[in-house]
Amino acid sequence: MIPDVPNSDSELGHFANGTDSIDPNLLDLQSTSREVHLRIEGGRRLRGEVALKASKNAAVALLCASLLNYGVTKFLNFPRIEEVTRMIEVLESIGVKINWRESNTLELRRPKELRLENLDEEAARRTRSVLMLIGSLMHDHLEFDIPYAGGCKLGERTVKPHQYALEEFGVNITATDKHYTVKVNKKAPGEMTLYESGNTVTNNTILAAARTEEGTFIQAASCDYMVQDLCYFLQRLGVEIEGIGTPLLYVRGLSRIKKNIEYTPTEDPIEAMFFISAAVTTDSEITIRRVPFRWISLELMKLKKMGLRYTLSASYRAANGLVDLADLTIHRHEGKLSALPDKLHPNVWPGLNPDSLPYFAPIAGVVTGRTLIHDWMYECRAIYYAELSKLGIKVELLDQHRVYVRGPSELIKADLSCPPALRPASLLLIGMLAASGMSVLKNVYVINRGYEDLAARLNMLGASVEVFS
Missing domain, CATH: 3.65.10.10 (Enolpyruvate transferase domain)
Incomplete structure (x- = not known):
């Protein structure tokens, strides 16, 4: 289970009289x-x-997916919201060059080598979306840490579905005092079933499959809008995906992706x-x-x-x-x-x-x-x-x-x-x-x-x- 991380959004006491x-x-x-x-x-x-x-949930998944691409990724009409800002802070801290252009266009250039040791833990702990970094980072890193995820306080939200899904790709996730330690011995699962049809776990699984050359059948996938948007983006990168909008996905990935791309989330x-x-x-x-x-x-x-x-x-x-x-x-x-x-x-x-x-x-x-x-x-x-x-x-x-x-x-x-x-x-x-x-x-x-x-x-x-x- 995810630990009960203290709420980082402090409650306001009584108002002072001269507010701005x-x-x-x-x-x-x-x-x-x-x-x-x-x-x-x-x-x-x-x-x-x-x-x-554009939607928050699609946007954060797309930001994680941008790490799969060694080319220039441009997202048009991207939402300028706090959740996106936290994820941008995380990506910038590990070396991704990010610029806002006119009309809410966001441009991302990932370096050849990411500096995962510099990951902004404070920003990461304020969003649950950091869990989806695992599916992207596992392709180029044998071991790394991800801080415990934050986000909305909605009771216990287990990471077991992520753990079970990514184990199929040779990923081992261990909880320590403040982090999830991720170790990778990559393999192709062939056919797999998700422990639950959650959106983030489906996205994590798709990201893991997107750079796995052997085809992956994913049973019990979420069909929701943010999953569909992620699939459409990955298709534009050249990843083969069938079954979008259904609970059975087939993903045939690429060993390496380098493509200059523009995509507009729905x-x-x-x-x-x-x-x-x-x-x-x-x-x-x-x-x-x-x-x-x-x-x-x-x-x-x-x-x-x-x-x-x-x-x-x-x-x-x-x-x-x-x-x-x-x-x-x-x-x-x-x-x-x-x-x-x-x-x-x-x-x-x-x-x-x-x-x-x-x-x-x-x-x-x-x-x-x-x-x-x-x-x-x-x-x-x-x-x-x-x-x-x-x-x-x-x-x-x-x-x-x-x-x-x-x-x-x-x-x-x-x-x-x-x-x-x-x-x-x-x-x-x-x-x-x-x-x-x-x-x-x-x-x-x-x-x-x-x-x-x-x-x-x-x-x-x-x-x-x-x-x-």
Whole structure:
């Protein structure tokens, strides 16, 4: 099991009286180590259009994958978020040359020899994504250390699936006091089955197979969006991959990869769910542009059965030419939504995405009836949903996995600190947008891990969100 690493995001105490107000349209959240907070004047209906950014989960996998390539890698329209910044700090510390260009283009040049002994442990411990470095580094290094992974605090999150998968490639992982020590005696597994269909473990396995010349059959692979994006990128590098979007992948790798490449990751379906939830909770009509709608098709169907009206435009291709997008308009419901008769629960794709599930909690607070949300994948995340009760949403915590949410609720203002998990923290922001009066959300680093320029983009929709420190 991963050790219980102390949360690095310190809680803010009582506010001092002269805080510094920051223009959210100019704020570069990656340039400051100060705690950043939001002041939200809620009770406003949103209106207008917002375009999605590329996804956090795809971006961090692509950064790890860039280490496989000895050529120049350029990622276009890359998200400038805290999680990406932490991974960039890690890569730069081991010798990768990284530059941000115009229009969020990120250019990476890896050296012939990486300096793994210089790895930035502080940055690495603030993200779980460092685990995916193992699948990339194992091809050129016989022994190295990876710090214990951080990220969202969602209970015990075992690394055993990574260990079991990479053992098939001759990788031995041993936990020490502060690190995982990785030793490599590389071999080709041929055919293998994953211990669980997790996203990061599937990505790690694909990265291990991407420079294994013999073909690898991977059974029980995750089919989720970030896995698909990684596969599409590796195909552009020349790796042969069959079965993308299915639980059975065939990967035939290359012994060495050196190619100058440009790739644009697909827009974030979970960010789409944030804006959908914000629109429904505030009873607003907005248009969300560039939605990878097939990756949230079940989520949209559930909302339709609640009574939500929405419109999808004709589909068009993402910039990578691989994924279908559409513009999604959420219409006002005017309080006419009803709770579903059965529970909401996550599953592997094409099931309801585990990161989409939390966004149904504030929605359940404004529909008529009682909704059971069963968040079975994580030991603790459902507990954070109970924080919505401080905003007036009726939440009954049944156990660490299940909550009942009863609506409709009259939301109220509050001053709260973000819980140490991205999606639960962003739920509080959604609730504050709907609650009349002035609310404060403290220490929003965890939200900035996954969402870019969120305050400014909400303000463009008619919200009133002030960033201050």
